Amino acid sequence: MGRPDGANGPAFLHAHEKEPKLPSPGPPSNPKQKVRPPVPAKDEKPTMGLTSNKNFITANAVDVILAKPGKVPQPDFQWTQKPDYGKVPMYLKRNKDRVAKEKEHFTQYLRMREAPEANAHVSQLSPEDRQQLVRHLKSKWGSVNTAYQGLSLSVDSAVKKARKEAMERELAEIERDIRTLERGEVVLVVDD
Numbered sequence: 001m002g003r004p005d006g007a008n009g010p011a012f013l014h015a016h017e018k019e020p021k022l023p024s025p026g027p028p029s030n031p032k033q034k035v036r037p038p039v040p041a042k043d044e045k046p047t048m049g050l051t052s053n054k055n056f057i058t059a060n061a062v063d064v065i066l067a068k069p070g071k072v073p074q075p076d077f078q079w080t081q082k083p084d085y086g087k088v089p090m091y092l093k094r095n096k097d098r099v100a101k102e103k104e105h106f107t108q109y110l111r112m113r114e115a116p117e118a119n120a121h122v123s124q125l126s127p128e129d130r131q132q133l134v135r136h137l138k139s140k141w142g143s144v145n146t147a148y149q150g151l152s153l154s155v156d157s158a159v160k161k162a163r164k165e166a167m168e169r170e171l172a173e174i175e176r177d178i179r180t181l182e183r184g185e186v187v188l189v190v191d192d
Contacts, residue, residue, distance in 0.1 A: 147167065
């Protein structure tokens, strides 16, 4: 089985034969520099009696004078020193007033509903009358709007300006009345 003898030949690969060969080790090319000075020898003696003529107090004073001033820390903001501290904010007052008005209107509405005989001058508008009134207001709005659209675009005199403003006010009032009548099912009318 396999190849016949002598077919492989004597030149076959050995293990790790194709790996690169490393150079032989030698002395390092860049030796380490000595960082610290050498330790004094045991027979060396320090020089005694060396003194300096430097005045350290004056030198320190000069250094302090020439130094850059440091940052002075700002005190924290005292929220209790604000002028409106401890007072109720305006938006809360407005909301409270609005809620009180709504509550008052609601209680007034309930009182009117509960005692219709006491309020004989107030009557409820029937749905047919309300629809007829809305139709009449819409037709009136259409006629006023047609007249308003017929006005000239340039308002060059005080009379034209006053007429245009009066028509705009009338249109706005009619629109407000239509919205009021269409908003709810129950419409109360005050009899004069």
